[in-house]
Each structure stands twice: as structure tokens, then as C-alpha cells.
Amino acid sequence: MARPSPLEIYALLDKSNCKDCGYDTCMAFATDTLERKVKAQDCIHLMQDPKQAKNREKLIKLLTPPQKPVTIGTGEKAVTIGGEEILMRHQLTFYNQTALFIEIADDDTDLEDIIKYLSDLKIERMGDVLTLNGVALRNVSGDKEQFKLAAKRLTELSNLPVMLCSFNPEVLLAAAEEIKDKKPLLYAVTKDTWEQIGKFAIENNLPVVIASSNLDELMSLSATLQKFGVNEIVLDSGTYFGPGNLSVTYDNIMQLRTAAIDKEDANSCWPVMGVPAVYWSQVKIGNEKELWEHQYQEVIMGAIMGSIDTNLIVLHTGQKKEEIWALLALMTLRQSIFSDPRIYPAVDPGLYKIKEPKSNDPIFITSNYRMTKIPVEQDLQGANINCWLLVVDSEGIGIESAVAGGQFNAGAIAEAVKEFGVFDKVDHRILVIPGMAARLSGALEDEADAFVVVGPRDSSGIPKFMEKQWKPEEFMKEYESWSKD
Numbered sequence: 112m113a114r115p116s117p118l119e120i121y122a123l124l125d126k127s128n129c130k131d132c133g134y135d136t137c138m139a140f141a142t143d144t145l146e147r148k149v150k151a152q153d154c155i156h157l158m159q160d161p162k163q164a165k166n167r168e169k170l171i172k173l174l175t176p177p178q179k180p181v182t183i184g185t186g187e188k189a190v191t192i193g194g195e196e197i198l199m200r201h202q203l204t205f206y207n208q209t210a211l212f213i214e215i216a217d218d219d220t221d222l223e224d225i226i227k228y229l230s231d232l233k234i235e236r237m238g239d240v241l242t243l244n245g246v247a248l249r250n251v252s253g254d255k256e257q258f259k260l261a262a263k264r265l266t267e268l269s270n271l272p273v274m275l276c277s278f279n280p281e282v283l284l285a286a287a288e289e290i291k292d293k294k295p296l297l298y299a300v301t302k303d304t305w306e307q308i309g310k311f312a313i314e315n316n317l318p319v320v321i322a323s324s325n326l327d328e329l330m331s332l333s334a335t336l337q338k339f340g341v342n343e344i345v346l347d348s349g350t351y352f353g354p355g356n357l358s359v360t361y362d363n364i365m366q367l368r369t370a371a372i373d374k375e376d377a378n379s380c381w382p383v384m385g386v387p388a389v390y391w392s393q394v395k396i397g398n399e400k401e402l403w404e405h406q407y408q409e410v411i412m413g414a415i416m417g418s419i420d421t422n423l424i425v426l427h428t429g430q431k432k433e434e435i436w437a438l439l440a441l442m443t444l445r446q447s448i449f450s451d452p453r454i455y456p457a458v459d460p461g462l463y464k465i466k467e468p469k470s471n472d473p474i475f476i477t478s479n480y481r482m483t484k485i486p487v488e489q490d491l492q493g494a495n496i497n498c499w500l501l502v503v504d505s506e507g508i509g510i511e512s513a514v515a516g517g518q519f520n521a522g523a524i525a526e527a528v529k530e531f532g533v534f535d536k537v538d539h540r541i542l543v544i545p546g547m548a549a550r551l552s553g554a555l556e557d558e559a560d561a562f563v564v565v566g567p568r569d570s571s572g573i574p575k576f577m578e579k580q581w582k583p584e585e586f587m588k589e590y591e592s593w594s595k596d
């Protein structure tokens with residue numbers, strides 16, 4: 112799908128530059144709709160003026176991505192999946208990351224503990240907080256009352272979005288009735304149950320999954336449900352393990368995504384999901400070693416699915432604290448895949464406090480490349496070092512390349528020292544530069560009127576540096592002796 116230009120969007124707006132949306136001009140608003148910072152609905156004039164009804168419709172159509180978004184859950188934890196415009200991340204960017212759901216059986220005796228653990232789960236990595244997106248509650252008991260009870264308890268204990276899983280429509284809808292105000296995703300509609308589940312979904316404005324390993328059947332059910340009035344659909348073409356089956360699983364997902372995004376097919380225009388958790392219904396667990404091997408198989412399938420922007424993945428491994436490795440691997444991969452390739456991973460330049468620095472504590476210098484600043488900061492925090500961290504604008508480039516490319520140079524560091532009033536915070540004039548920038552030390556001493564110490568090449572060496580090399584009195588004596596000359 113060709114992206115509309117800001118001018119095409121502007122042409123459909125009110126063009127009064129009234130500023131009611133918070134933008135100074137309609138053109139600025141038009142530009143930000145493309146980045147999804149605002150929606151067409153945020154222009155009240157366009158929305159409320161009957162004379163602009165045609166333009167309103169045209170604009171909403173123009174801004175709707177070929178793969179429609181689907182939202183599961185309510186409140187701040189609600190998760191939106193799909194809504195993508197491109198097949199490959201490098202073509203633009205992906206907007207909504209793969210949602211990771213963990214399955215729980217409704218008869219699990221540890222259900223409450225698992226829910227609490229998953230709700231609180233947070234992994235901090237490179238300045239981002241990585242979390243789980245939802246829970247898939249499976250009707251393993253086969254009992255309607257038990258499923259209802261488990262669904263209710265789940266939503267009482269957690270505000271994570273819920274996917275209710277049962278192929279028995281009576282059981283599925285009984286639990287859905289119980290928690291319908293939490294906007295659960297209903298898994299799943301089949302050729303035998305589409306009418307009953309579809310009717311409930313329409314009445315309660317709920318999203319549904321269509322499950323079929325036959326792509327023609329999947330498309331036919333999608334067409335039927337849309338015609339029937341279902342507004343939000345997720346497609347599951349099946350997850351298959353074993354020789355030859357992996358490629359079938361992969362091909363089906365890619366076919367659905369290609370049909371939606373490149374061919375703008377009206378029936379495939381929905382998010383796609385995968386269920387690596389089905390692995391456990393296909394294997395028998397023998398000993399402990401086999402258990403680990405099976406978990407790896409499941410997580411590898413999750414990684415393959417995540418790498419091709421499968422919009423929702425359901426896992427079994429990851430329920431327990433000792434299985435955190437599985438989520439750590441998948442969330443880390445996801446963080447990389449869903450970073451915006453158009454934006455340099457940079458942080459704001461400035462003077463950052465580490466712990467409680469005093470006037471005689473050191474000033475470490477680093478670049479504003481995100482993957483440099485955050486690990487340095489974490490190393491300093493982890494070593495309990497009270498100090499200042501001066502982050503210099505290197506155009507978001509790491510130290511070694513920025514020194515070679517000239518973005519991290521003596522002039523830029525001296526300018527940052529001045530701009531952020533570094534020497535007003537301390538009673539010394541010592542700057543510690545990274546080992547990889549050693550060659551800047553002479554020029555920086557002149558430019559910043561400072562005593563420059565070359566620190567370790569890697570910030571993990573800072574504790575040792577502090578122990579063996581940090582001698583502020585000696586450094587200042589030397590500085591004073593040559594500054595008098």
C-alpha cells in the first residue's frame with residue numbers, strides 16, 4: 112500500500128488552523144497523523160461538521176492500515192496488535208509489537224500464584240521496561256463452571272488482557288459473559304461455531320480468533336464474520352512442529368501477512384497469531400532433560416514467529432520463575448525487532464547524577480548513544496559509585512565510531528562541560544574520558560581547561576579504576592602546577 116503524503120491528508124482537513132487539536136497548523140496535524148501521534152478523530156471540526164462528512168470518511172479510510180489493528184483488554188494494560196503497513200521492518204517501521212501471552216489451565220492448582228507472578232513480571236533492559244501482554248486461559252477441566260470461575264478470578268487478580276480458549280462455544284461464552292467488560296479475545300471461531308460466537312462478539316463488541324489450518328476456510332470465515340458485523344478479528348492458521356511442518360506454519364503466516372499488507376485483501380486484513388504452546392499437546396515428557404529440550408523447541412518457534420511479526424504469540428513456557436530465560440530471550444528479540452529503524456538510538460545529552468555525588472566525586476564522560484549511556488550508567492549504579500555522568504551529544508553514535516568520525520571530539524566535550532555547568536557542581540577540574548577516546552585527552556585539556564584522566568575502555572572496569580587510579584588530590588596538584596605555567 113502506498114503511504115499517503117501529508118499533502119493528501121491536509122487536503123481533506125478543515126484547513127482553518129484553529130489550533131483546537133493542540134497543533135498550530137492543520138499541516139502539522141496532517142504530518143503527525145502519518146506517525147500515528149494523532150488520529151483523524153482528534154480534529155473535532157472534521158468529526159462534527161456535517162458538511163465535512165465525505166472528507167471525514169475519506170480521511171479515515173486513507174489512514175486505516177491495510178492490516179487492521181485489534182485491541183484486547185481495557186485500561187492501561189490493553190494491548191493493540193496488528194495495524195501494520197509493511198511486511199519488513201526496514202521498509203518503514205512496525206508500530207505494534209508482538210503481544211506475548213502465557214497460557215494457564217483453568218484447573219491449575221497454582222493458578223492464583225501464576226497470575227500474580229505474571230502480572231508483576233517486569234524486565235528492565237536498555238532503558239525499556241519489558242512486560243508480558245496477556246494471559247490465555249484454557250479450559251482444560253472441560254467444566255463450564257470451573258472455566259467461568261477461573262476467568263473471574265483472573266480478572267480480579269490482574270488487569271492483564273485475557274484470551275479465553277475453548278472450542279466448546281457453550282463453555283467459551285459462559286466465561287466470556289462473566290468478564291465481557293474486560294474485552295477478552297475469544298478463541299476460537301470455527302466453521303461450526305461462527306454464528307453463535309459471532310453473535311455474542313457483535314452484541315458485546317469483542318474481538319474473536321478464527322482458527323483453521325485451511326487458508327481458504329479461514330478466508331471464507333473471515334468474510335462471513337465481517338459481513339455478519341464482527342469488528343475485530345485475529346487469524347490463526349495453526350502452529351505445527353516436526354519435520355516439514357515448521358515451513359508450513361511459517362508459510363501460512365507469511366501468506367496471510369502478504370495478502371493483507373501487499374495485496375490489501377479484504378479477508379486477510381487482520382492480525383495473525385501463533386501458538387507455540389501447542390507443542391505440549393504433541394509430545395510426551397520423559398525425564399528432566401527432555402523437558403528442557405521441549406521448552407527450547409517451543410521458545411525457538413516463538414522466536415521464529417516473532418521475527419516475522421506474528422502479531423500475537425501464546426506460550427506455555429514462562430509461567431514459572433525458573434523459566435524466566437524463555438521470556439528474557441523472546442522479549443529481548445522483540446525489543447530489537449520493534450525498535451524504529453528510522454530513529455537513532457540516542458538519549459538526551461546532559462549531566463546525570465549517579466547515586467549521591469558530592470563536590471569531590473569524579474565526572475565520567477560518555478556519548479549519547481543509548482547502548483553506551485545506559486550500560487555505563489548501570490555499571491556505575493551497580494558498583495555503588497557516587498559520581499557525575501556527562502553525556503555528550505555524539506549524534507547518537509557510540510564512542511569508538513564517534514571518535515573516528517569526529518562527532519565525539521574535544522570541542523564538543525568542552526562545550527558540553529560549559530553548557531551543563533559541570534565545574535559548578537564540583538570543586539575540582541578533573542574529567543574522566545573513556546579509554547576509547549584516549550587520543551582526545553591533550554586537546555580536551557586545552558579546550559576545557561581541565562585535567563583529563565583516561566579511564567577504562569569498558570565501563571565494567573570503572574570499579575577497579577576507582578580503586579587503583581582515582582587520585583583527585585594528585586591530579587589537582589598536577590593541574591595546578593601546569594596551569595600556573
Ligand code: SF4
Nearest residue numbers: 125129130132137154
Ligand atoms: S483541530 Fe482540525 S482544523 Fe483545527 S488546527 Fe487541528 S487539524 Fe486543523
